[in-house]
Amino acid sequence: xxxxxxxxxxxxxxxxxxxxxxxxxxxxxxxxxxxxxxxxxxxxxxxxxxxxxxxxxxxxxxxxxxxxxxxxxxxxxxxxxxxxxxxxxxxxxxxxxxxxxxxxxxxxxxxxxxxxxxxxxxxxxxxxxxxxxxxxxxxxxxxxxxxxxxxxxxxxxxxxxxxxxxxxxxxxxxxxxxxxxxxxxxxxxxxxxxxxxxxxxxxxxxxxxxxxxxxxxxxxxxxxxxxxxxxxxxxxxxxxxxxxxxxxxxxxxxx
Numbered sequence: 693x694x695x696x697x698x699x700x701x702x703x704x705x706x707x708x709x710x711x712x713x714x715x716x717x718x719x720x721x722x723x724x725x726x727x728x729x730x731x732x733x734x735x736x737x738x739x740x741x742x743x744x745x746x747x748x749x750x751x752x753x754x755x756x757x758x759x760x761x762x763x764x765x766x767x768x769x770x771x772x773x774x775x776x777x778x779x780x781x782x783x784x785x786x787x788x789x790x791x792x793x794x795x796x797x798x799x800x801x802x803x804x805x806x807x808x809x810x811x812x813x814x815x816x817x818x819x820x821x822x823x824x825x826x827x828x829x830x831x832x833x834x835x836x837x838x839x840x841x842x843x844x845x846x847x848x849x850x851x852x853x854x855x856x857x858x859x860x861x862x863x864x865x866x867x868x869x870x871x872x873x874x875x876x877x878x879x880x881x882x883x884x885x886x887x888x889x890x891x892x893x894x895x896x897x898x899x900x901x902x903x904x905x906x907x908x909x910x911x912x913x914x915x916x917x918x919x920x921x922x923x924x925x926x927x928x929x930x931x932x933x934x935x936x937x938x939x940x941x942x943x944x945x946x947x
Contacts, residue, residue, distance in 0.1 A: 802891075871888060
């Protein structure tokens with residue numbers, strides 16, 4: 693009987709099967725899974741558009757001047773409200789307050805939005821609400837129209853068009869916050885340059901100056917004809933009074 697020496701036998705290398713493998717290259721250790729996040733960390737809660745609409749409605753009602761989109765969005769800095777949400781609620785409010793039978797309308801004026809009473813009910817409003825209207829004279833309206841269509845321009849430019857002193861009218865328009873100084877002309881004396889204000893846009897219901905009404909060709913021709921007729925009537929009324937003076941001057945020159 694042969695003697696078997698265990699120490700003399702070479703030891704076999706460990707196989708993947710001995711460790712539960714299935715052969716091939718050794719497996720790399722599986723990556724560790726990150727701990728699961730809670731619901732608040734996985735997704736952000738959606739914006740409550742109904743609440744945003746209610747807040748915007750309240751802000752517009754409390755404001756005494758038109759508010760633009762950027763200003764409205766500032767009220768929701770901590771609620772992830774973006775410009776698209778503001779646009780959405782403004783459109784919803786516009787539809788809510790639309791219609792001739794609604795007492796309040798959402799209007800876009802002076803680059804912003806404002807809740808205003810329906811002009812159709814101005815008679816009923818005046819029965820109970822006393823408001824001091826802004827009364828502008830014909831001279832003030834004329835000057836305001838010149839500034840609105842020709843701005844920016846100086847007082848000298850206005851007086852050249854009107855033909856009369858306009859300092860008092862300009863002061864009145866500034867007190868009504870319809871006109872303001874927008875700069876100085878780079879000329880001798882550096883005169884003030886005037887332009888309209890945001891209140892001017894809001895007062896007349898304009899979104900911007902491009903909403904100013906324009907004259908058609910026929911209306912422009914009629915206005916020129918009216919101007920020519922007024923000049924003719926002025927010459928007829930005062931032209932004869934100047935003739936005696938001219939004749940008297942001619943007689944003195946000839947003598």
